[in-house]
Amino acid sequence: MGASAFVPGHVTVFFSPHWADEPAATGATGAGLTLDHGVEVEVEPAGRTSVTVNGEPAGMAPVERVLTVLERPAEVAVETPLPIGAGFGVSGAATLAAALAADATAGGGRTENELIAAAHRAEVESGTGLGDVVAQARGGVPIRLAAGGPERGRLDGIPAAGRIEYLSLGTVDTPAVLGGDTAPVAAAGDRALETLSAEPTLPALFAAGRRFAREADLRSERVTAVVEDVVQAGGEATMAMLGEAVVALGRGLSDVGYDATTTHIHPGGATLREPVV
Amino acid sequence: MGASAFVPGHVTVFFSPHWADEPAATGATGAGLTLDHGVEVEVEPAGRTSVTVNGEPAGMAPVERVLTVLERPAEVAVETPLPIGAGFGVSGAATLAAALAADATAGGGRTENELIAAAHRAEVESGTGLGDVVAQARGGVPIRLAAGGPERGRLDGIPAAGRIEYLSLGTVDTPAVLGGDTAPVAAAGDRALETLSAEPTLPALFAAGRRFAREADLRSERVTAVVEDVVQAGGEATMAMLGEAVVALGRGLSDVGYDATTTHIHPGGATLREPVV
Numbered sequence: 001m002g003a004s005a006f007v008p009g010h011v012t013v014f015f016s017p018h019w020a021d022e023p024a025a026t027g028a029t030g031a032g033l034t035l036d037h038g039v040e041v042e043v044e045p046a047g048r049t050s051v052t053v054n055g056e057p058a059g060m061a062p063v064e065r066v067l068t069v070l071e072r073p074a075e076v077a078v079e080t081p082l083p084i085g086a087g088f089g090v091s092g093a094a095t096l097a098a099a100l101a102a103d104a105t106a107g108g109g110r111t112e113n114e115l116i117a118a119a120h121r122a123e124v125e126s127g128t129g130l131g132d133v134v135a136q137a138r139g140g141v142p143i144r145l146a147a148g149g150p151e152r153g154r155l156d157g158i159p160a161a162g163r164i165e166y167l168s169l170g171t172v173d174t175p176a177v178l179g180g181d182t183a184p185v186a187a188a189g190d191r192a193l194e195t196l197s198a199e200p201t202l203p204a205l206f207a208a209g210r211r212f213a214r215e216a217d218l219r220s221e222r223v224t225a226v227v228e229d230v231v232q233a234g235g236e237a238t239m240a241m242l243g244e245a246v247v248a249l250g251r252g253l254s255d256v257g258y259d260a261t262t263t264h265i266h267p268g269g270a271t272l273r274e275p276v277v
Numbered sequence: 278m279g280a281s282a283f284v285p286g287h288v289t290v291f292f293s294p295h296w297a298d299e300p301a302a303t304g305a306t307g308a309g310l311t312l313d314h315g316v317e318v319e320v321e322p323a324g325r326t327s328v329t330v331n332g333e334p335a336g337m338a339p340v341e342r343v344l345t346v347l348e349r350p351a352e353v354a355v356e357t358p359l360p361i362g363a364g365f366g367v368s369g370a371a372t373l374a375a376a377l378a379a380d381a382t383a384g385g386g387r388t389e390n391e392l393i394a395a396a397h398r399a400e401v402e403s404g405t406g407l408g409d410v411v412a413q414a415r416g417g418v419p420i421r422l423a424a425g426g427p428e429r430g431r432l433d434g435i436p437a438a439g440r441i442e443y444l445s446l447g448t449v450d451t452p453a454v455l456g457g458d459t460a461p462v463a464a465a466g467d468r469a470l471e472t473l474s475a476e477p478t479l480p481a482l483f484a485a486g487r488r489f490a491r492e493a494d495l496r497s498e499r500v501t502a503v504v505e506d507v508v509q510a511g512g513e514a515t516m517a518m519l520g521e522a523v524v525a526l527g528r529g530l531s532d533v534g535y536d537a538t539t540t541h542i543h544p545g546g547a548t549l550r551e552p553v554v
Contacts, residue, residue, distance in 0.1 A: 006544075100436050108478045111420065112434035139545055143388065156427075157389035159377050161551040201385045267283075268416055268545020274438040 002044045003104035004273035005097040008139055008266035009035035009082045010089035010132045011166070012241040013205055014212035016189025017130055017182045018147035023121040027147035028131035029193055031205055033164060033247065034139045035082075037263040039090060040273075041097035042077040045105050049073045053094075054080065062095040062129075066122035070110075072102035081261075083168035087243020092132030095119045096270050104272055112137070113150040116270075120149040127179070139269035141205065143196065158200050161267065165253040165260035169222050170244035188215035202236070202249060209238030220244060229256045279321040280381035281550035282374040285416055285543035286312035286359045287366035287409045288443070289518040290482055291489035293466025294407055294459045295424035300398040304424035305408035306470055308482055310441060310524065311416045312359075314540040316367060317550075318374035319354040322382050326350045330371075331357065339372040339406075343399035347387075349379035358538075360445035364520020369409030372396045373547050381549055389414070390427040393547075397426035404456070416546035418482070420473065435477050438544065442530040442537035446499050447521035465492035479513070479526060486515030497521060506533045 015030030049067045051060045052075075060078070067073055076098050082088040096119040103110045110118075116137045123129040134153050135142040146154035192208040210227060213219045219227075223239045226246045230237035235252030239245070246253065253260035292307030326344045328337045329352075337355070344350055353375050359365040373396040380387045387395075393414045400406040411430050412419040423431035469485040487504060490496045496504075500516045503523045507514035512529030516522070523530065530537035 104436065108436060109476065110436075111477045112417070112436050115436060140389070140548065150433075159381065159385060159387075159389050159392060159549050161549040163551070199386065200388045264551065267548035271417065271544035272436050272438040274440070274541065 001105050002042055003101040003275070004040065004042045005100040005271065006038055006040050006273055007093035007097040007136050007270040008038040009093060009263075010135045011035065011087060011247050012131060013209035013238055014189050014192040015131055015241055016186040016193065020148070023124040024117060024149045025147070025152045026124045026130070027120065027134070027144070027149070027153060028189070029144045029147050030131055030189055031141070031143045031158075031193070031196055031208070032135055033141055034136060034266040034269070035088070035164060035263045036266045037081050037261070038266065039082070039093035039097055040079045041094060041101055043098060043101035043105055044075045046073055046075045049076065051076045051078060053078045053084065060091065060094055062091055062119070062122040062126040063098045065126055066095050066099045066118050067102055069118055069122065070099060070102055072106060074098070074102050074105065083245070085171035086168045086245050087240035088245070089129065089132035089136060091128045092119070092123050093136055095122050096133050096136055100270060100272055117149040117151060137269045139266050141202070141265060143200070158202060158205060160202050161265055163250050164263050164265060165248045165251065166240070166245060166263065167226060167253055167258050167260045168243070168245040169226070185216040185218070188212050191215070206236040206238045206249065213239045218242070226258065278382050279319055280378040280552070281317065281319045282377040282548065283315055283317050283550055284370035284374040284413050284547040285315040286370060286540075287412045288312065288364060288524050289408060290486035290515055291466050291469040292408055292518055293463040293470065297425070300401040301394060301426045302424070302429045303401045303407070304397065304411070304421070304426065304430060305466070306421045306424050307408055307466055308418070308420045308435075308470070308473055308485070309412055310418055311413060311543040311546070312365070312441060312540045313543050314358050314365075314538070315543065316355055316357045316359070316370035316374055318371060318378055320375060320378035320382055321352045323350055323352045326353065328353045328355065330355045330361065337368065337371055339368055339396070339399040339403040340375045342403055343372050343376045343395050344379055346395055346399065347376060347379055349383060351375070351379050351382065360522070362448040363445045363522050364517030365522070366406070366409035366413060368405045369396070369400050370413055372399050373410050373413055377547060377549055394426040394428060414546045416543050418479070418542060420477070435479060435482060437479050438542055440527050441540050441542060442525045442528065443517070443522060443540065444503060444530055444535050444537045445520070445522040446503070462493040462495070465489050468492070483513040483515045483526065490516045495519070503530075503535065
């Protein structure tokens with residue numbers, strides 16, 4: 001008996017990492033956009049866990065870890081239109097979707113918060129992400145007010161709907177960046193969260209993101225140039241954290257001639273798919 | 278500049294009312310199902326608030342109240358396929374959708390939690406509901422672990438997707454029921470929440486609902502007869518709280534010959550609609 005789940009993509013716009021002894025209290029405050037472009041996962045129980053991504057065998061440490069913790073080894077087929085390792089939360093989405101679907105294959109018995117907590121811990125312990133899972137569980141435009149899994153974290157959101165464009169220029173090694181000195185990043189992220197809380201709108205989110213990228217010194221020249229092209233033309237764009245990628249509101253990227261991909265703010269969060277009868 | 282929002286319907290399966298001096302801490306613990314059948318609201322700013330439901334002028338106290346508190350008087354057009362006053366959360370959905378859309382007409386500036394809190398308070402102060410708004414904001418199959426608005430409440434959910442059928446047999450006067458002696462209801466609701474927490478699955482939710490309806494003495498003979506028809510045939514059904522209505526999993530009602538309406542568990546919560554450009 002297989003099961004399927006969908007989890008939206010997630011672009012972090014700014015963040016402040018919070019480290020704790022417990023993985024449940026480790027995570028990141030910040031804000032971002034969840035996207036209609038996300039991850040579809042099909043799970044079939046199996047003797048040991050294996051993962052394919054868009055049909056190709058792939059190692060995905062947090063997926064393997066969460067299924068071990070849940071004691072649900074399975075064949076996991078991940079399908080996604082998103083670029084991988086580029087700041088779109090594919091790893092968090094695959095981990096949360098695999099947890100939801102794997103629990104369902106056994107008739108359920110765990111709550112959403114329990115499965116979100118397990119997926120969050122698996123991402124933290126694998127060093128692949130700090131805040132995607134809880135954001136993807138909520139959907140919309142999540143603000144992470146307190147870091148950590150559902151036991152410890154606290155969320156709000158910017159009410160919003162609309163078209164988003166994105167452009168991926170390459171990959172970033174998340175574990176390498178998160179393993180370095182993150183104090184300047186944390187300070188910039190805390191300031192951005194304060195600014196956004198005073199004016200929780202989409203334009204303010206993009207402006208906070210641009211300032212964060214500059215202050216935290218995370219921008220490449222290529223990303224900076226693309227963001228500036230969009231802003232010069234009156235659009236809203238910012239860098240996807242952590243990725244060599246740009247996201248823009250509406251037609252911000254295509255209006256200035258980039259061959260961008262179109263998606264939308266996703267209205268909901270992670271969800272099981274209805275079994276096809 | 279108008280704006281639109283969608284909020285899923287919500288059937289409470291069991292509940293325990295919690296009264297406090299503050300409306301933000303007043304509410305209900307319990308569990309229920311959010312539904313694809315919901316409420317679409319269009320809001321146009323106006324000098325004073327007026328409401329239509331499916332094209333007909335209608336009084337909706339919590340909608341008027343929330344727009345007064347938000348200082349956004351508006352013409353509010355509510356469209357819904359759901360029966361009204363029958364336990365499907367139309368009043369909570371209209372109030373939350375009106376709050377989201379009215380804030381958007383002015384360019385936004387309030388967070389989701391702020392708008393959910395305002396809608397929750399308006400429902401509580403109007404005596405029209407205790408737990409629908411926070412459940413509808415989350416979507417899925419929400420479990421309300423702690424009562425109240427987002428400042429005080431605590432939510433979890435049963436991971437689930439699937440077809441739901443419903444049958445409305447008449448209306449119930451929510452303010453009259455909530456104004457009576459609710460101690461037996463609270464005791465039954467607390468027991469149901471404990472049972473569901475030990476086994477958070479859809480079949481356990483329906484079983485807890487049937488036991489709650491019996492122990493809280495809220496069933497009419499008609500509702501009891503329909504629920505028993507479905508259960509006798511091996512299906513899952515329970516009463517919609519507070520309504521003269523029955524909800525069933527899958528094809529539970531149509532399989533035993535009732536002319537039921539079909540909808541599905543809604544995967545997401547309340548959301549703005551993207552403006553049509």
